[in-house]
Amino acid sequence: MLGTEIDFAKSTDLEQIESLFLEIIESIPYYNDLAKENEIKRYKKVELEFKLAEDPFSIISAKQDGKVIGFCFSRFDDFTIWLEWFGISPNHQRQGIAKLLLEKLDFSAEARKCHKIWCDTRTENKRSSDVLEKNGFSKIVEIKNHWYGQDFFLWQKFISK
Template identity: 25%
Template sequence: MITIVPISEDFGRWDELLALILSSFAYMDEVIDPPSSAHRLTLASLAQKAREEIGFAAIEDGKLVGCVFCKIEPSSLYVGKLAIAPSHQRKGLGRRLLAVAEEIARKNGLSALRLETRIELTGNHLAFSKWGFEKTAENSHSGYSRVTSIEMRKRLA
């Protein structure tokens, strides 16, 4: 059984969390340019992220198998670092973590979830579309003249 718990400052499993994010995002390494910001994460920056954002971890039999970080914005809840262990992908865990994000958004009076995904990750675009997200913008990372990511939003009822 998978339990979803808040990630607080005293979480204490930063090394496992970093390993989870890096393993979950590893497939992107040969696909996206510029490289994922996950490579810039450190144990200290994850702890800082937990202080500044709202994080949740999915745990099964004591092992971290998923996470999501959310940040309150003026009109939406930004969803970032949605990471699912490769062994648990395509089993509904991402949807469960997004449902937790929706709950947080509603509790804070926000009408939408917002996320960004890389332009090359068309499988992610499709998955997020199936979960109710719509493409709302195309963006470029600093130093790039081409589109490198898209923004997607899900309006909440």
């Protein structure tokens, strides 16, 4: 955590962010092949450039010594924020970086005049569930056989103004 810079991503960060996202999604066991294939397409560098141009708060990066070690993707969703993904390089996990990314996301929600952040996790993804709970999210519901035919939890966090 010491020496970690958390900020809204710049276009010069996107190649590293795409690479880290690919590394993370290919290694996680929670998603089926169809889900992985579609998510990888959704977060290619060209898509991230469009995302960033549309909303400068939508991509948050964590860096150490100029190298991207974490990211958080979100989108404005009718005055709520949809937390799409957050991920930390395997060599930098369990160092409080996810907490810093989520705190910056809270700040972005306030700047975007949103009252709530919501997201989903795979039901088997205990690590992400633990991170969300520790950072003020509460589980709303379990949805069986949903996106890509898999089970998910929906989460929410209200932002105090």
